[in-house]
Amino acid sequence: MTIMPQWLKKRAAMTPDREAVVLSDDTRYTFKELNEHAGQYAYQLKQQGINEGDHVAVLSKNSYEMFVMIHALQKIGAVMFLLNTRLSVNEFLFQLKDGEVTHLLFQEGFRSVVDELTVEVNLHSVSFEQFSFEGKVDEGIAEFDLDHITTVLYTSGTTGLPKGVQLTYGNHWWNANGSVLNLGLNADDRWLLCVPLFHVSGLSILFRSVIYGIPAHLHERFDVESVHEDIMNHGVTTMSAVSVMLEELVERLGNESYPESFRCMLLGGGPASKSLLESSKEKSIPVFQTYGMTETASQFCTLDEENALRKLGSAGKPLFPGQLKIMNDAEECQVGEVGEILMKGPSVTKGYWNRPDANKETIHDGWLKTGDLGYLDEEGFLYVVDRRKDLIISGGENVYPAEIESVLKSHPSVKDAGVVGKEHERWGQVPVAFVVIRDEETFSAEALKDHCENNLAKYKVPKEFHEIDELPRNASRKLMRNRLVN
Amino acid sequence: MTIMPQWLKKRAAMTPDREAVVLSDDTRYTFKELNEHAGQYAYQLKQQGINEGDHVAVLSKNSYEMFVMIHALQKIGAVMFLLNTRLSVNEFLFQLKDGEVTHLLFQEGFRSVVDELTVEVNLHSVSFEQFSFEGKVDEGIAEFDLDHITTVLYTSGTTGLPKGVQLTYGNHWWNANGSVLNLGLNADDRWLLCVPLFHVSGLSILFRSVIYGIPAHLHERFDVESVHEDIMNHGVTTMSAVSVMLEELVERLGNESYPESFRCMLLGGGPASKSLLESSKEKSIPVFQTYGMTETASQFCTLDEENALRKLGSAGKPLFPGQLKIMNDAEECQVGEVGEILMKGPSVTKGYWNRPDANKETIHDGWLKTGDLGYLDEEGFLYVVDRRKDLIISGGENVYPAEIESVLKSHPSVKDAGVVGKEHERWGQVPVAFVVIRDEETFSAEALKDHCENNLAKYKVPKEFHEIDELPRNASRKLMRNRLVN
Incomplete structure (x- = not known):
């Protein structure tokens, strides 16, 4: 004390x-x-x-x-x-x-x-x-x-x-x-x-x-x-x-x-x-x-x-x-x-x-x-290789893919989702989403974006949405985000 | 911790x-x-x-x-x-x-x-x-x-x-x-x-x-x-x-x-x-x-x-x-x-x-x-009035009267002793001793000084020894050092 x-x-x-x-x-x-x-x-x-x-x-x-x-x-x-x-x-x-x-x-x-x-x-x-x-x-x-x-x-x-x-x-x-x-x-x-x-x-x-x-x-x-x-x-x-x-x-x-x-x-x-x-x-x-x-x-x-x-x-x-x-x-x-x-x-x-x-x-x-x-290095200087695994840094703000994925997946039309950072001239990085759609018929990209905007700070809202058939996952079903191509 | x-x-x-x-x-x-x-x-x-x-x-x-x-x-x-x-x-x-x-x-x-x-x-x-x-x-x-x-x-x-x-x-x-x-x-x-x-x-x-x-x-x-x-x-x-x-x-x-x-x-x-x-x-x-x-x-x-x-x-x-x-x-x-x-x-x-x-x-x-x-003072500045009660500071060293008194009193010829500081041009202060002698016949000032030198660091050895009939003490027998006149 x-x-x-x-x-x-x-x-x-x-x-x-x-x-x-x-x-x-x-x-x-x-x-x-x-x-x-x-x-x-x-x-x-x-x-x-x-x-x-x-x-x-x-x-x-x-x-x-x-x-x-x-x-x-x-x-x-x-x-x-x-x-x-x-x-x-x-x-x-x-x-x-x-x-x-x-x-x-x-x-x-x-x-x-x-x-x-x-x-x-x-x-x-x-x-x-x-x-x-x-x-x-x-x-x-x-x-x-x-x-x-x-x-x-x-x-x-x-x-x-x-x-x-x-x-x-x-x-x-x-x-x-x-x-x-x-x-x-x-x-x-x-x-x-x-x-x-x-x-x-x-x-x-x-x-x-x-x-x-x-x-x-x-x-x-x-x-x-x-x-x-x-x-x-x-x-x-x-x-x-x-x-x-x-x-x-x-x-x-x-x-x-x-x-x-x-x-x-x-x-x-x-x-x-x-x-x-x-x-x-x-x-x-x-x-x-x-x-x-x-x-x-x-x-x-x-x-x-x-x-x-x-x-x-x-x-x-x-x-x-x-x-x-x-x-x-x-x-x-x-x-x-x-x-x-x-x-x-x-x-x-x-x-x-x-x-x-x-x-x-x-x-x-x-x-x-x-x-x-x-x-x-040999003199004890630190080099950070990955500022947290998969972390997106956008304009100095930490953006965590898992958090955005969780919001995406909470939407009824979304079966699965993965988020990665994409290089951006002004913000360094911006989040980009890959989504597996449950039902193509009822899905509306606009509604999904609205859903994100209602639940996430603006800087966390994905700047792009890509439809994909299946997310790359390893044997233990862990999402391999590095396989998601921007 | x-x-x-x-x-x-x-x-x-x-x-x-x-x-x-x-x-x-x-x-x-x-x-x-x-x-x-x-x-x-x-x-x-x-x-x-x-x-x-x-x-x-x-x-x-x-x-x-x-x-x-x-x-x-x-x-x-x-x-x-x-x-x-x-x-x-x-x-x-x-x-x-x-x-x-x-x-x-x-x-x-x-x-x-x-x-x-x-x-x-x-x-x-x-x-x-x-x-x-x-x-x-x-x-x-x-x-x-x-x-x-x-x-x-x-x-x-x-x-x-x-x-x-x-x-x-x-x-x-x-x-x-x-x-x-x-x-x-x-x-x-x-x-x-x-x-x-x-x-x-x-x-x-x-x-x-x-x-x-x-x-x-x-x-x-x-x-x-x-x-x-x-x-x-x-x-x-x-x-x-x-x-x-x-x-x-x-x-x-x-x-x-x-x-x-x-x-x-x-x-x-x-x-x-x-x-x-x-x-x-x-x-x-x-x-x-x-x-x-x-x-x-x-x-x-x-x-x-x-x-x-x-x-x-x-x-x-x-x-x-x-x-x-x-x-x-x-x-x-x-x-x-x-x-x-x-x-x-x-x-x-x-x-x-x-x-x-x-x-x-x-x-x-x-x-x-x-x-x-x-x-x-009113702005919160500290003024030290007495750097510890009765403490003697000699050339930056703390000299405690009680310690020297205890050595003096350990000598067979000394009945009682009091020590105070005396202004000194070079050292700021030096210790000075007042002693009540047990037996005038057998007492030797030289022997007392030797005794001090054997038991005290040099800067603690009193620079003067004064004989005195009785030490000033208050009702509860506490030594009043401020009454000892240099």
Whole structure:
């Protein structure tokens, strides 16, 4: 059991006048102000009947209100379920029910979705508009126990059934800790946050901000113009990005260069192409490739700039607190030999919410089986061969074929279905479906597409539907997706 | 339970070619080399029958061999008792017996002392000369459990009976962690180590070196000329010092200035004088005053440069993972009100070795009662009023009156004794004794001084002896040292 002071309160006590948040319109708040705002929200949350240990969902795009809400929920010790805003109503319902969520806090723009949800599930929903930065303050709990759960983020497992990844205060702390030992820390650091706060990639920046005492430059979403402007003219030193963002930034940069003070472009969300890395190098963009996942509270391995081109395609080495090994069944792989990537360390989740079977299968003696394939070179650099077997990464979002297949097969006309990724210029990959039709007479491609759109986030809806007589399966009837030709 | 990879092995795997140690003669070793040397020592330690969990004392001045030995002992998971080289034979014997030490590793220069010791206690002693940087390597244990004890450092308690402060891997880790969040970290940082490795002040630099991946510039002792040279010409960015060192450095600096890259003079070992802080400021020396102790694995509070003169005399605020409060009996003090300083956090010891009573008295719910008096100002800055009640600090060493009194009273001619500190230009303070003589006829001042020299480290031997008829005591017979006039 490791006990620490409450992060935001502590930070505000240590360095009250340092900047905590900078918004796109250049509004700035210090840690003292952020702490006061979070204290006001915390007081108002309690007025709404939300208390320590409650399961509270948050449905919002990046905004200062959401940023404050996350801190406020930590102040009162609630367990946060941060919802991916792009999900379908049925996906939201699954997570709210599975997570035994009792309260839902939402940005006003999502009111119609929330109205649909509250017909189906009994929960207390409160719009952000009912909160304000005024009135009484609740300073919140004095201490955090690093073993306690603070966030639950759903990932669609390869089985197709989403699983809630439980992350403790400690998981987030150790992630921030491992990162600082790799990237260093200066008092004038500023971290640009344009990835979603409901993803661990954005959430981890919020935590680094309060732990390091540096401002997050908070963007509602990735807009190439405002991100470019922020790096060029507002002292941003570090940014978390996925390839599709970096590509746009490289193009926007043209013949200019970023200021020397911009020292780290942390690149996640799947392997980057060689051409992107080379054009970044040409423009002296300090790219640090990473490998990580929700289960490891974001980056677990990071390649440093120094080795970026020498070890092209590598995701680097595990951060200081972490260990990594490559296994082939029960044997540890030799140098260069491909096997499953396993990770262990204090930033690794203790398990999925309410999924004893998945936990038993996935975590042994602290080692997390990622399902990803990779190998280590002779210097210990990791190369990820398959970012999870069959996983589709579309615009930085993980798309799991099994999940889409399960929706397809839930349609009466569909007898069997298989989904694979297809290369796509803008999104990297998009999902493509192969379906075996039960009854050619009654089948309507349009109806199947509608069915998908009703049950899946837009980015998961297959961009092509191919009819096929039979799916390729092995002896034990396992679908061999690699035999599905795009 | 928090599990991490073995520090040195991990660091050598992450950044093998970075410098780990720079010696005064400019010999340099990388982390790969340091890891190999420590692996060779670890192998040889096992050949000497030293294994995981064994209690192993180390008696050495700062040296590369001692630096490697500490890492080697961590590799095999032994518990280290680092002995203050300035102790008397009787003091060594007490610690070796009390600590149930079975092995003693010593620098050859201490052979005669070791010969005296081994007559009295049954332990296996091995000179550093029997170890070499060649031959087989033992990579050591794969993981550290942060809850396990790695070092025991004795402090002379106010009761006069030395107590072994147990520090876990976690205590040292969290100390390094709290410091990096306060001071920041650059890849080109270099930390000058001229305080003893057997003190937590020096030991903590060894750990920061391996955790941060930066070199320790290791000096055998504080020599103003070579320290000055190292700061001026060898890229040192940070140094840990006590006032007496800083005074000599300020004088040596004269009209010169340190390079801009020298960014932190971490000043511990008792409050600094106003004149010293002002002359440092004049010469643009970036002084960071600290407050901490063996029980907190070194610095717990640190004043930043920005506030150094504005908050003159303050030891700053507790580092991020730590909490501090000022108590008067059971009541928390108001702003400005003096009371006992209590500290809590993951860098605080879990307790003294084999001292259940002292632990029960000193640590409650994780809060350590320091016995020191202080107050907080309205901004939360700590002012230490009395660095432990009656404690004498002489040249950065803690000198406890009760311990010296106990030795004095063990002499047949002495009926009663009281010891207080006297201001001293060079050492800050020196101990001065007041003794009530049993029999004037047989008493010899010379014999009493000899008795002290035989039983106490030199810096603890009173510099003056005053005869007195009766010691000032209160109603419950407690000695009132503040009534003893120097």
